[in-house]
Amino acid sequence: MDQTYNLLNLLSAKNIVIYMLVFTRLTGLMQSAPFFSTIQAPMATRLWFSAAVAFILYPIVQVSKAYIMPSGMPEFIILIAMEFFVGYLIGFSANLVLEGARMSGSIISIQTGLSISEALDPVSGVNSNELSRIYIYLATLIFLMTGAYQMLFVAVFNSFSAIPMGTFIVFDSNIIHSLVQLFAQIFKIAFGIALPIFSVLLICDILLGLMSKMMPQMNIYMVALPVKIYIGLFLILAFLSATNVYLQGVIENYIKAINMIFT
Numbered sequence: 001m002d003q004t005y006n007l008l009n010l011l012s013a014k015n016i017v018i019y020m021l022v023f024t025r026l027t028g029l030m031q032s033a034p035f036f037s038t039i040q041a042p043m044a045t046r047l048w049f050s051a052a053v054a055f056i057l058y059p060i061v062q063v064s065k066a067y068i069m070p071s072g073m074p075e076f077i078i079l080i081a082m083e084f085f086v087g088y089l090i091g092f093s094a095n096l097v098l099e100g101a102r103m104s105g106s107i108i109s110i111q112t113g114l115s116i117s118e119a120l121d122p123v124s125g126v127n128s129n130e131l132s133r134i135y136i137y138l139a140t141l142i143f144l145m146t147g148a149y150q151m152l153f154v155a156v157f158n159s160f161s162a163i164p165m166g167t168f169i170v171f172d173s174n175i176i177h178s179l180v181q182l183f184a185q186i187f188k189i190a191f192g193i194a195l196p197i198f199s200v201l202l203i204c205d206i207l208l209g210l211m212s213k214m215m216p217q218m219n220i221y222m223v224a225l226p227v228k229i230y231i232g233l234f235l236i237l238a239f240l241s242a243t244n245v246y247l248q249g250v251i252e253n254y255i256k257a258i259n260m261i262f263t
């Protein structure tokens with residue numbers, strides 16, 4: 001009898017609502033977080049993973065009492081949308097590092113002449129080239145190797161205290177300023193990765209321009225295109241170790257900043 005009562009208490013309307021709100025915030029995270037939004041993970045896989053993690057976090061959130069129950073279905077629907085937005089915002093903030101890596105690949109591809117190979121990326125929904133995908137996959141691997149995904153889940157867990165479920169989201173000036181700084185870091189990351197390669201290719205352009213003036217009869221375009229591609233690929237491999245170290249530091253600082261914002 002006691003076991004039946006405990007089971008009915010576990011499946012009460014209050015517990016189901018709390019679980020659904022936790023599950024929705026994690027679902028928003030899975031839609032925008034690095035790795036999950038980078039690879040073509042099926043939607044069912046993301047939902048089941050969100051459900052499993054929500055099953056782990058739900059008892060802790062339920063015991064903490066840091067939530068307000070909705071009074072009706074309209075309020076519950078609004079809270080569902082707000083929880084999804086909070087989770088999506090956390091994942092999107094972490095995903096800005098990958099967008100910076102994507103931008104660096106675009107800058108290098110323009111300088112090497114590989115931007116002509118741009119095609120629609122079905123994962124991101126924007127046009128990208130092979131260099132952009134390479135840098136995105138590199139940043140994703142570093143994100144996994146450094147264990148940054150663990151700190152991302154810590155940020156989600158802490159967000160239940162910073163932004164309790166059932167309360168309307170109010171972002172003060174400090175949070176908005178921190179988010180704007182994270183967005184601005186995209187350009188810093190992109191140029192931090194691409195600038196060494198871009199500088200060498202710019203010098204290569206200058207030398208090729210001087211060569212075309214010295215030998216006007218030479219078709220400099222037919223010479224410059226393959227030369228810049230080979231030099232660009234060589235420089236990418238040469239700076240790969242430095243790029244790895246740079247991205248590790250950037251990802252760690254990003255995750256720390258996200259934890260500070262949502263704590």
